[in-house]
Amino acid sequence: MTFNHNNKQFNISRYPKSENRSLRPWSAADEHVLKHLAGLDIATDSLALYNDRFGFLSCILNKIAPTNVVDYKSQEKACRMNIKANRLKTTTDQMVTSLTPIPHVVQTAVIKIPKSLDLFRLQLHQLHPHLRAKSVVICSFMTRNFSPSMPAIAEAFHADVEQTKAWKKSRLLILKKKKPVKKASILNNLKWKEDIVLQQYFGVFSAENIDTASRFLIDHIKLDDTDKRILDLGSGNGILAVAMRAQKKDCDIHLMDDSFLAIESAKLNLTDERTHFHFNDTLDEFEDDFFDRIVSNPPFHFEYENNIEVALGLFNQARRCLKDGGRLQVVANRHLNYKTHLRKLFDKTTNIAQNEKFVIYECMK
Numbered sequence: 001m002t003f004n005h006n007n008k009q010f011n012i013s014r015y016p017k018s019e020n021r022s023l024r025p026w027s028a029a030d031e032h033v034l035k036h037l038a039g040l041d042i043a044t045d046s047l048a049l050y051n052d053r054f055g056f057l058s059c060i061l062n063k064i065a066p067t068n069v070v071d072y073k074s075q076e077k078a079c080r081m082n083i084k085a086n087r088l089k090t091t092t093d094q095m096v097t098s099l100t101p102i103p104h105v106v107q108t109a110v111i112k113i114p115k116s117l118d119l120f121r122l123q124l125h126q127l128h129p130h131l132r133a134k135s136v137v138i139c140s141f142m143t144r145n146f147s148p149s150m151p152a153i154a155e156a157f158h159a160d161v162e163q164t165k166a167w168k169k170s171r172l173l174i175l176k177k178k179k180p181v182k183k184a185s186i187l188n189n190l191k192w193k194e195d196i197v198l199q200q201y202f203g204v205f206s207a208e209n210i211d212t213a214s215r216f217l218i219d220h221i222k223l224d225d226t227d228k229r230i231l232d233l234g235s236g237n238g239i240l241a242v243a244m245r246a247q248k249k250d251c252d253i254h255l256m257d258d259s260f261l262a263i264e265s266a267k268l269n270l271t272d273e274r275t276h277f278h279f280n281d282t283l284d285e286f287e288d289d290f291f292d293r294i295v296s297n298p299p300f301h302f303e304y305e306n307n308i309e310v311a312l313g314l315f316n317q318a319r320r321c322l323k324d325g326g327r328l329q330v331v332a333n334r335h336l337n338y339k340t341h342l343r344k345l346f347d348k349t350t351n352i353a354q355n356e357k358f359v360i361y362e363c364m365k
């Protein structure tokens, strides 16, 4: 899609691509930020961008060299792809994650408020030491997604929190005057069984409890002697891998997730040498016929978008990476009806368990 800004045309695409034409690579909230920034004088190397999903703002503001805080591998790929497609300058040190320090003082920060307000809190917490007394944080959101917790969280970090009027169904929260704030924990603890507590960074899937679908799947994973190499696909905090490790010590377990905070959380929960971590959104790094078993509670939404295309893409790649005779076990909401898609990919797809809400499929290659 093209966007004109100050007589320059930008071409911004989504990664991964989507067949759904209603899904766009930027929103009115992003345009609202540009409109607001137009009246400000922003110096080079003083701007930080958070949650710029496809790189819309990174491209348009490229001249002032923003630091891009990127917490997803797919986001990193999308930003790089669009920066390259628009022949803009890229420097690797301008991409950091929420857990790594920003390499300069931040005079202005732009945060597209994520759906997980826990993640919003984590990002404000991590940004805080890089701000100076006069720094401004511009937070954008679509009005339909507003929650009173948004300003409440912001007020924990800033003395002055103002909300703008709506423009194209979006609004901004303008945060000024940073407050003195003590370093706090950015981890949640989740109880799993009597003696196991999992840790995860704010914003990682299922913050309060171990997900019900994951519990259901765990009850139906029975590893055997043939399971030497296993993949927990879309691992989140690593709960499926933790349960599998409790069953079997003599196997290699790989965990992969698109979310940096998820993979860093999983590292806190599994520390043995035969567990391997992959911060990625595709299985490209794995050879064909590599795994004996792949288990997954797959993603079906990203932020506010519901979309099963990512999960279907992962199933396709899972098939390639499974050995002949290997299996993919997937838990899903019954209404998603993955069976039709899985049947096209796998020689044998069986429904091995179901309850009122979820179904578990086992697919054999």
Ligand SMILES: C[S@@+](CC[C@H](N)C(=O)[O-])C[C@H]1O[C@@H](n2cnc3c(N)ncnc32)[C@H](O)[C@@H]1O
Binding pocket: 074, 205, 206, 211, 214, 233, 234, 235, 236, 237, 238, 239, 240, 256, 257, 258, 259, 262, 280, 281, 282, 296, 297, 298, 299, 300, 310, 314
């Ligand atoms: C439904 S959650 C399951 C998390 C965890 N396995 C559990 O059971 O609690 C799906 C996970 O898939 C991850 N994800 C989304 N897109 C992905 C992709 N393309 N590749 C790998 N992981 C992805 C999300 O970050 C999320 O952690």
